[in-house]
Amino acid sequence: MTSDRTSWAEAVHAILRDHRVQQVPYLPDAGLAALIRLVSTDPAMRAVPLTTEEEGVAMAVGAWLGGQRSALLLQSSGAGNCINTLGMVSECRVPLLMLVTMRGQWGEFNPWQMPMAQATGAVLAAMGVIVQAVERDEDVAPVVAAAARLSNNTYRPVAVLISQRVAGTKEFGK
Amino acid sequence: MSARAEAPALDRREVAASILARRGDALVVAGLGAPCFDTAAAGDHALNFYVWGAMGSAAMIGLGLALAQPRRRVIVITGDGELLMGLGSLATIGVQRPDNLALVVMDNEHYGETGMQAAHTGLGVDLALMAKGAGFAAADIIRTREQLHDWVPRIVGAAGPLLADFKVTTDRGSPALPPRDGPVLRYRFRQALLGDQVALE
Numbered sequence: 081m082t083s084d085r086t087s088w089a090e091a092v093h094a095i096l097r098d099h100r101v102q103q104v105p106y107l108p109d110a111g112l113a114a115l116i117r118l119v120s121t122d123p124a125m126r127a128v129p130l131t132t133e134e135e136g137v138a139m140a141v142g143a144w145l146g147g148q149r150s151a152l153l154l155q156s157s158g159a160g161n162c163i164n165t166l167g168m169v170s171e172c173r174v175p176l177l178m179l180v181t182m183r184g185q186w187g188e189f190n191p192w193q194m195p196m197a198q199a200t201g202a203v204l205a206a207m208g209v210i211v212q213a214v215e216r217d218e219d220v221a222p223v224v225a226a227a228a229r230l231s232n233n234t235y236r237p238v239a240v241l242i243s244q245r246v247a248g249t250k251e252f253g254k
Numbered sequence: 255m256s257a258r259a260e261a262p263a264l265d266r267r268e269v270a271a272s273i274l275a276r277r278g279d280a281l282v283v284a285g286l287g288a289p290c291f292d293t294a295a296a297g298d299h300a301l302n303f304y305v306w307g308a309m310g311s312a313a314m315i316g317l318g319l320a321l322a323q324p325r326r327r328v329i330v331i332t333g334d335g336e337l338l339m340g341l342g343s344l345a346t347i348g349v350q351r352p353d354n355l356a357l358v359v360m361d362n363e364h365y366g367e368t369g370m371q372a373a374h375t376g377l378g379v380d381l382a383l384m385a386k387g388a389g390f391a392a393a394d395i396i397r398t399r400e401q402l403h404d405w406v407p408r409i410v411g412a413a414g415p416l417l418a419d420f421k422v423t424t425d426r427g428s429p430a431l432p433p434r435d436g437p438v439l440r441y442r443f444r445q446a447l448l449g450d451q452v453a454l455e
Contacts, residue, residue: 103321126321128350131342138311138343142283142318145303145440147448150318168308172436 105136111247285312285332294432310340348389
């Protein structure tokens with residue numbers, strides 16, 4: 081059921097390195113755990129744990145003003161927290177790469193995850209974020225690579241939504 | 255509500271001007287509302303980034319900038335209402351401990367742009383204590399001009415992260431509107447800091 085999260089995490093980490101991403105603000109998610117471990121042990125990157133996701137949007141703006149690229153890692157539950165702050169990214173045309181692991185879709189157990197997860201793509205898009213969904217393990221790396229190029233080259237926020245099918249379904253009571 | 259023992263007495267424009275006169279090559283982030291106007295009133299500068307929206311963001315923009323430019327001083331000028339909206343950022347900054355970051359809070363204990371409603375800072379909430387609890391190198395409430403003069407060199411040069419909470423009156427000062435077009439503000443900031451080639455790439 082669960083894909084090999086480590087394989088795409090390694091590929092995505094390599095893409096972030098290729099794109100000279102140096103600041104990686106994040107909120108944890110089980111589906112991102114492998115990538116967070118890789119980033120945290122990479123001396124070329126600074127993994128920055130946040131208390132809420134919009135901090136990472138603001139931090140990415142500061143990083144880019146200072147000449148560094150960043151990637152924001154979050155779970156779909158936190159996408160809503162970013163909404164007002166994303167207005168700054170759209171208004172200022174700042175590159176922002178968001179890697180969002182999804183809850184509330186493939187095989188979800190917890191009904192409370194459903195509303196925000198199902199609205200994630202729509203609310204991000206409403207704020208001017210270009211949303212690209214990934215449903216298959218082998219698509220994660222190429223989509224993240226394309227999203228990084230798109231974001232950096234066109235000065236826009238791009239979110240890659242990584243399906244629960246790929247990121248892994250949380251199991252309860254086991 | 256009981257009367258305060260000490261009503262805020264500092265002039266926000268004097269606070270901003272005193273700090274920015276000593277800025278050197280510091281990078282300045284100004285939070286929405288009056289802090290933007292205070293910063294502009296002290297003299298517009300390409301290395302001022304005026305945040306006209308995204309309330310709660312100024313401190314975290316400062317963190318991203320401070321980590322990207324560890325050899326430059328980064329001064330964030332924000333309001334008490336804005337910092338209250340992003341209190342978690344104190345914890346995030348405290349964990350990263352950037353020694354080049356100073357947060358300056360223009361604390362008038364009110365929401366000045368929306369009708370002067372009372373803010374938590376006038377009702378017992380101490381932002382400096384919160385910053386200390388988050389691990390800042392130093393933080394204090396500043397009420398007098400003598401304290402202001404002591405703090406100016408610390409804000410522009412002492413090891414951070416620092417938080418200086420200035421208790422200022424509700425007087426907003428004369429209008430001073432900085433540029434507000436986002437792409438212009440971010441372009442000129444990057445051009446001044448990183449040069450033409452990087453800013454245009």
